[in-house]
Amino acid sequence: MTRQDASDDNGRWSDLGRPPLNASALRRALVREGGLWSEVELVARTGSTNSDLAARAAKGDVPEGYVLVAEEQTAGRGRLDRQWTAPARSGLFFSVLLRPAEVPVARWGWLPLLTGVAVATGLSRAAGVDTALKWPNDLLVTVAGEERKTGGILAERAGDDGVVVGVGVNVSLRADELPVPQAGSLALAGAAGTDRDPLLRAVLRSLEDWYGRWREAGGDPASSGLQETYAAGCATxxxxxxxxxxxxxxxxxxxxxxxxxxxxxxxxxxxxxxxxxxxxxxxxxxx
CATH class of the missing domain: 2.30.30.100 (SH3 type barrels.)
Known part of the structure; x- marks a missing residue:
């Protein structure tokens, strides 16, 4: 994978409608003492952020709260190894490492659902787009009166004590760029803005909040409010x-x-x- 910081202004960033993420600004906004996020790493291009982060986590190379973000994924994966592809800088493609030691492993299956709630909440606030959840791991928006998939979530074990959760969201994809007619994007759903920096900050702050509630409740989906909130936003x-x-x-x-x-x-x-x-x-x- 190739690391990419905000200082790189070469020809890869010639599409002014899709500016690069600002890694330094993201770190300043998200990494803080006592917070969940320990590092935000931005790479220009990789196969899969989930595969990269899971491999490093299994070796013990990264702490909990590590966030790996890619401007482009060439081998992004969904559930059951379904492929996920999109043009560079057209979406949010990232993975996070979580180590919920206080939560019984039997409850870790709630992590992709928790992430769905967090992403939907963050996007609704930052983009002004109603985002619904299709069980178990899809994010839906409404385009021309039709529900369409705009994102997906994939959670995978990383070693004995970790889970890597990957998120992919179509942000600025145009109709002629959609991989399938049933796909959508925040732009096509009428988002108030498609600047990915505030979108990613909002999503990660929402994820930090929900993960903290769930972890403090010992992973109990009822007492943490997760089960009720997920059901309220679940279009299924x-x-x-x-x-x-x-x-x-x-x-x-x-x-x-x-x-x-x-x-x-x-x-x-x-x-x-x-x-x-x-x-x-x-x-x-x-x-």
Whole structure:
């Protein structure tokens, strides 16, 4: 990966509509004594921030709260190794290292949902765009009256005591740059601004806040307010969906709740309430 600081003004930054992030300003705003964020590293280009940070975390090279941001990812990954690509400087592509030692490992499955709440909250405040959550790891915006995916979250274990959480958000993508017609961006959703510096600051401050609440509650999603807030922002709830599972099995039902383990609860036509875990699901589609 190639490190990139604000002082670099070569031809890679010729697109004035997509200026580079300011690494020094981000550090000044986010890294503080007693805070979660210990370092903000900005690189011009890499394959995957999640892969890079997870490899370094496994070696013990980086502390909790390390943030790795890329201007461009060439091999970004979503859940189940689905590819995520976007033009350079068109979005937020970053990963953070968390070590929630106070929280039982059984509750770590809430981290991608917590991150979704934090990102949606931060983007709503900073961009003025309503952002909804599609269980388990997608961020949705409304473009021309249609819900579209504008971002995704991927959480992966890093060693015995860490989790790397990666976030990708389309910020300034134009219609002709979308990877698929169902994709969206903050710009296409009518964002008040697409300056990525304040967007990233808002998202990371929101993540620090929610992670602190959850950790202080010992990872309890109810007492931390996380479970209720996630449900309030989850566009999946109240809809009839089909969960496609491994082994060509599927479950169809109304999504009625997210339970204490972060699983989506489906009420089937047979009157059964069946919880589905994020680690088990291959696709979640409208029925």
């Amino acid at each position: 709830l109240g809809r009839v969906v089909r969960a496609e599972l491994p082994g060509d099995r599927s479950v169809t039902g109304e999504a009625v709740a997210v339970d204490g383990d972060g699983r989506l609860v489906l009420a089937t036509a047979e009157g059964v309430r069946e919880p589905v875990g994020a680690g088990d699901i291959v696709h979640l589609r409208p029925a």
